[in-house]
Amino acid sequence: MLETYAERYQRDLVERVIPFWLQHSLDRVHGGYFTCLARDGRVYDPRKYVWLQGRAVWMFSRLYNELEPRQEFLDAATLGVEFLRRHARDAQGRVYFSLSQDGTPHAFQRKPYAAVFYQMGLFEYARASGDQGCLDESVDVFWRIVEWIRHPELLDRPLLAGQTPMSNLANLLVVGMMAFDLAQHFADPRYREVVRETIAGVARHYDAERRIFREHVALDGRDLMALPEGRLFNPGHSIETAWIMLHLLTLFPNAAHTRLALDALAGSLELGWDEQFGGILYFIDLAGYPTLQLEATMKLWWPHAEAIYALVLAATLTGEQRWVDWLERVDAYAYAHFVDPQYGEWFGYCNRQGDLALSSKGGNYKGFFHVPRALLFSLQAIERVNTP
Amino acid sequence: MLETYAERYQRDLVERVIPFWLQHSLDRVHGGYFTCLARDGRVYDPRKYVWLQGRAVWMFSRLYNELEPRQEFLDAATLGVEFLRRHARDAQGRVYFSLSQDGTPHAFQRKPYAAVFYQMGLFEYARASGDQGCLDESVDVFWRIVEWIRHPELLDRPLLAGQTPMSNLANLLVVGMMAFDLAQHFADPRYREVVRETIAGVARHYDAERRIFREHVALDGRDLMALPEGRLFNPGHSIETAWIMLHLLTLFPNAAHTRLALDALAGSLELGWDEQFGGILYFIDLAGYPTLQLEATMKLWWPHAEAIYALVLAATLTGEQRWVDWLERVDAYAYAHFVDPQYGEWFGYCNRQGDLALSSKGGNYKGFFHVPRALLFSLQAIERVNTP
Secondary structure, eight states: OHHHHHHHHHHIIIIIIHHHHHHHTBOTTTOSBOOEEOTTSOEEEOOEEHHHHHHHHHHHHHIIIIIOOOHHHHHHHHHHHHHHHHHSBOTTSOBOSEEOTTSOEEEOOSSSHHHHHHHHHHHHHHHHHOOHHHHHHHHHHHHHHHHHHHOGGGGTOOOOTTSOOEEEHHHHHHHHHHHHHHHHHOOOHHHHHHHHHHHHHHHHTEETTTTEEOSEEETTOOOOTTSTTTSEEOHHHHHHHHHHHHHHTTTSOOHHHHHHHHHHHHHHHHHHBOTTTOSBOSOEETTSOOOSOTTTTOEEHHHHHHHHHHHHHHHHHHOOHHHHHHHHHHHHHHHHHTBOTTTSSBOOEEOTTSOEEEOOSOOSSOOSSHHHHHHHHHHHHHHHHHOO | OHHHHHHHHHHIIIIIIHHHHHHHTBOTTTOSBOOEEOTTSOEEEOOEEHHHHHHHHHHHHHIIIIIOOOHHHHHHHHHHHHHHHHHSBOTTSOBOSEEOTTSOEEEOOSSSHHHHHHHHHHHHHHHHHOOHHHHHHHHHHHHHHHHHHHOGGGGTOOOOTTSOOEEEHHHHHHHHHHHHHHHHHOOOHHHHHHHHHHHHHHHHTEETTTTEEOSEEETTOOOOTTSTTTSEEOHHHHHHHHHHHHHHTTTSOOHHHHHHHHHHHHHHHHHHBOTTTOSBOSOEETTSOOOSOTTTTOEEHHHHHHHHHHHHHHHHHHOOHHHHHHHHHHHHHHHHHTBOTTTOSBOOEEOTTSOEEEOOSOOSSOOSSHHHHHHHHHHHHHHHHHOO
């Protein structure tokens, strides 16, 4: 059963997704990647968005490391790494959000994520190329990110007195994912320790009544239902968290945590699936209030990509049919609404009813990342169960 | 013909819009206003968003000054002014973006708009109450805003080398509107001078080929069509700009500028109206590329409110039937999609097809402002032509 999916995902990845980005995304003049690509691949904004530069470096490097050691992948990664290392950091070592086409600083975001994807790109590239400078810098940036998250005033966003101290799921996860990779490369026990703390931290985001991960929980366990961010449920993110948990747990196997991650996957799909129009909603207020996010009821590509991989992983780990049933549903929605058979890659943005709201293939937040990662990881998971 | 509109707008303003906010928005415990209100007025986020605190102070004061000197309006304005003056500014005099319910600082935005609406609220309140402290502070804040816009590094957003220097329509307009009010109150010629500069600046945003105002134009006249912000057309904002221009021109009457504003109103409606599903689109890329804004094809309440007033104003100024025809179209769309006959006030957010995307009446960017302002201004304009 899963083999059918594997064949299709393999074909899509190799024939329709990777070629789209290799053909349209590489800036051979200035280095780095164009990510603002129209349906047919035309560049509609030449800027270099650093989240997506780092993510593409990571993706090309991971493809080189784990799909096939094609020189083309390594060259594409090198094009991004060299551009990033030349341009992406300011005098204090902080990472810009965006650069002009030639690498001149354009904007700074008071968030750590540009640095996170910079770090992930460098580390994966170091694995691919053996470049010691990249490896060293990825370690240095990792520890800076830990500090930036602990002390957001270092990124010009001091914690103000009216902010309820809360744990942010995204911050937890990115640190955990970086540490997970580092822990497998270095003997330094601190990385394993960060992974262990991440698992415990993510478990605190679990809402046992609803079987989902919440985006924000109070550090002191206080109820946050009076605040929109306390009631915020991002089904795609909760689903992504479930599979990331399952990855992290390979370092600290634990049946209770595994069950929790699988329960969260089931619960997130049950609560996040739009029974009326199909597809996974983007944001939900757990008390049924309107959200502050205008795009709440839109259907975005990445929750569907994340769900496909999470379901493949759950199916291969447990052998349970219920995951295959959900996979069939999510996969059918994604292929009916996001996949573009004509030009390759996926569309990104539909309205609630499933009509395309934007025809772009990439933008300042959509690049060469969620789709190829989900397809590659799904292939690999299916291959693992088929290779005794 | 317009009298029918005036009667309906009067009734809606007095019976359905003002009562909704008076009943649900006032925080009699901590002061200030709740703005995150569900369809029926329930508060779903108790925070105080400063843009909307300042806007509501302005609106209640303006109603007191120009609709009817009801003590209830002045009291409601006082509730906001006292809260703002106690809590909204930091030690450097900068204005926070949001405060917790009791006024503790919550977040800071690297933009001048919280200060703009703070200033506008204080000034209009000073007109209503005669409070000299508010008047003095509004003057001080005005000049600070001029500096903050000129030197964005003062708001922690330095101009980086990769940014193309450009004129931002929103910044121009807010300064012009504040100066317009100040110029009518103070003899100081500098305010008139700012208004004059604003008119010239707005005229530089006019795209004569398309008959619209663009959001960004290069300071050196360079073509910005290679950048998404250079191609960005925000029909609602362009329409709002048209009527603001007509207001500013009362201080500097000029037939060519008046024609330009009216042409921009017509052009913005022609290009911004969605022929397929009706209503005014939120963002449009002038070269037909996808936008970076996910909400581009949504229909928002405020462009429709702005268009109603702009069309009433154009109709009363010119007596031309074409404006009444457009008013009929926009008014019909707004009343079919945004007006809530059950609980009062307007909904804010529909998808392109006109289905409600969010059921809220207010949020962190929707408060007591666009709807009552459009209704009040429309009434007043119709009354002016009917009062020889």
